[in-house]
Amino acid sequence: MVIVLTSILAIIVIAFILGVRSKDLPEPEPESPFHHLDERKAAIYENLRDLQFEYRVGKLSDDDYQVSKRDLQKELAVVLAEVDKLKAQLSQNGAVPPPQPAPQPQQPLVAAARICPSCGAKFDRELKFCGECGKAMKAAR
Ligand SMILES: [Zn+2]
Numbered sequence: 001m002v003i004v005l006t007s008i009l010a011i012i013v014i015a016f017i018l019g020v021r022s023k024d025l026p027e028p029e030p031e032s033p034f035h036h037l038d039e040r041k042a043a044i045y046e047n048l049r050d051l052q053f054e055y056r057v058g059k060l061s062d063d064d065y066q067v068s069k070r071d072l073q074k075e076l077a078v079v080l081a082e083v084d085k086l087k088a089q090l091s092q093n094g095a096v097p098p099p100q101p102a103p104q105p106q107q108p109l110v111a112a113a114r115i116c117p118s119c120g121a122k123f124d125r126e127l128k129f130c131g132e133c134g135k136a137m138k139a140a141r
Pocket of ligand 1: 116119133
């Protein structure tokens with residue numbers, strides 16, 4: 001009897017600890033905002049199929065079928081509208097291009113030093129003498 005009670009108590013304690021632990025665990029990230037909407041959509045489509053089947057085999061009256069079908073289609077329209085809304089939100093967030101700075105010559109002084117004051121030839125690096133005309137590049141500064 002004592003052994004039975006002890007093991008029951010142990011099971012309760014373990015279950016309690018496990019229960020608390022699983023609550024402490026962070027919620028898993030939602031896979032996709034579309035996921036649950038897709039599931040709802042799929043469920044509605046399935047209901048529509050079932051409904052059509054039941055109507056065809058004669059389980060439903062014409063009126064019942066029409067009413068149920070209209071309800072499901074309304075529900076479907078709501079879900080589709082939510083999908084559209086979500087898509088619009090996501091594309092708004094995603095489509096905003098990062099602000100692009102206008103292309104500007106950086107460090108104009110260095111750039112000036114790379115342009116020959118005598119002939120105007122441009123070079124990608126600073127030179128003491130112009131590669132085109134051979135005159136001193138820094139003479140004009
Ligand atoms: Zn030059």
